[in-house]
Amino acid sequence: MMSAPPRGYAWPFFDAMAPSTRTYVAKPTDRERNWLIVDANGKTLGRLATQIADVLRGKRKPEYTPHIDTGDFVVVINAEKIHVSGNKRQDKRYYRHSGYPGGLRSRSFEEMLARRPEDIIRLAVKGMMPRNRLARKQITKLKIYAGPEHPHIAQKPQPLEIEA
Numbered sequence: 001m002m003s004a005p006p007r008g009y010a011w012p013f014f015d016a017m018a019p020s021t022r023t024y025v026a027k028p029t030d031r032e033r034n035w036l037i038v039d040a041n042g043k044t045l046g047r048l049a050t051q052i053a054d055v056l057r058g059k060r061k062p063e064y065t066p067h068i069d070t071g072d073f074v075v076v077i078n079a080e081k082i083h084v085s086g087n088k089r090q091d092k093r094y095y096r097h098s099g100y101p102g103g104l105r106s107r108s109f110e111e112m113l114a115r116r117p118e119d120i121i122r123l124a125v126k127g128m129m130p131r132n133r134l135a136r137k138q139i140t141k142l143k144i145y146a147g148p149e150h151p152h153i154a155q156k157p158q159p160l161e162i163e164a
Helices: 012-017 045-057 109-115 117-127 133-141
Strands: 035-039 073-077 093-097 104-108 142-144
Touching (some): 045 073, 045 133, 093 109, 093 117, 104 109
Parallel strands (some): 035 073, 073 142
C-alpha cells in the first residue's frame, strides 16, 4: 500500500517520479512470421529441440511477448538421421495409452525411428513448450519431414543456425 504524499505535494508528484519507459507488448497485427529450415542430420535431439522451441515461441526476437504468438515457422528435414547420446537408441521408450484398461503401449527409440521419425522431434519439442492453448497453436507451425524434400519451397525458408 502506498503512503500519502509529502505535505504540500499532490499525487502527480509521484507520477513525475515514475520511469517514463513503457513495456513493449506485441500485437497480433505487428508480428512478422519468417520461415526457417533446419537440417537434423547428425544433430543431437535435445539440443535441437530446445532451439526449435525457442524459435516457435518467438523468444529470439526483441518483440517477444509471452501471451502473443510472435514465433516463426520451422521446417525440419532429415528427421530420420537424428542423433541421441548414450544408450538411448535402445533404452528410450515412448508411451501412449488408448484410454482402456491395460491399454498402455510403448515403443523404443529405434522402432519410432523406423516407423515415424517425425514424431520423435515433434514430441521432444512439444515437451519443451508450455502446457497451454497458445503452445498448442504454436506447435502447428512446426513442419517435420523424414527425408530431405519438403513442400515449402514457395515460402523460401532461410537456414536456421543451430548452436551445437
